[in-house]
Amino acid sequence: MRLLKQLFIAMIIVASVICICTYMLIQVFKPTDIAVQPYVDEGPSVEEFIGSIAETARQLGAEYDLYASVMIAQAILESKHGQSGLGSAPNNNLFGMKGQYQNESVTLETVEDDGAGNLTTVMAEFRKYPSYKESMKDYANLLRNGVSWNKNFYTGVFKRNTKSYADATKFLTGSYATDSTYNEKLNQLIVKYDLQQYDNPVKNKKTITVANGDSLTQIAQMHKVKVTSIKQWNQLRSDALEAGQQLNIYQY
Secondary structure, three states, X not given: OHHHHHHXXXXXXXXXXXXXXXXHHHHHHOOOOOOOOOOOOOOOOHHHHHHHHHHHHHHHHHHHOOOHHHHHHHHHHXXXXXXXXXXXXXXXXXXXXXXXXXXXXXXXXXXXXXXXXXXXXXXXXXXXXXXXXXXHHHHHHHHHHOEXXXXXXXXXXXXHHOOOHHHHHHHHEOOOEOOOOHHHHHHHHHHHOOHHHHHOOOOEEEEEEOOOOOOHHHHHHHHOOOHHHHHHHOOOOOOOOOOOOEXXXXXX
């Protein structure tokens, strides 16, 4: 009986030693914890991108009888707000325009819609521009002057031939872009970012100074404008403000 008791105690001791050794081995070979750095988006916000092209779009829209709102929405959609390979430097092609510009081009893979929602991947030659401004003016010239086989091809987008931007985006669906839902995507962008404001001249512009504790929401409410518009006018990347910061406020 005494022998069985001693054997049982010995088994407990051995099991305890095994557990302790196992725990020590786990601690020794445990991978070192690595701090995960938060992802920081260094690219411009959509509002910041809009702010960089909006006044050029407003000017071209007035000059060519086009909707600046549609022009900006197309640039956002086609270039992923300037972040796509085609839309970013050194290509600066905001509208997916094919061919060459002053003998400059780049060949890239693109997806096309056959008009029935069926997508096909193809390689195509796209125009390459020195800056956004040349891309936008080339786009306006295309719509204004049409294509080689039909000078009136895009007259359906002119302000004088439409009742609203929605008529223009509908006309562009199937004529400018093969995407069968092109107009819906453009319309959503125009509403979301209040792009209709760029279809008309600015009535008034003033500069304000941010006070301590001010937020974009408070400033927008005070001046009866939208937060997204303030971010566009000032090319803001985020909602963060600093006391003493100068902000442009437009009336339209």
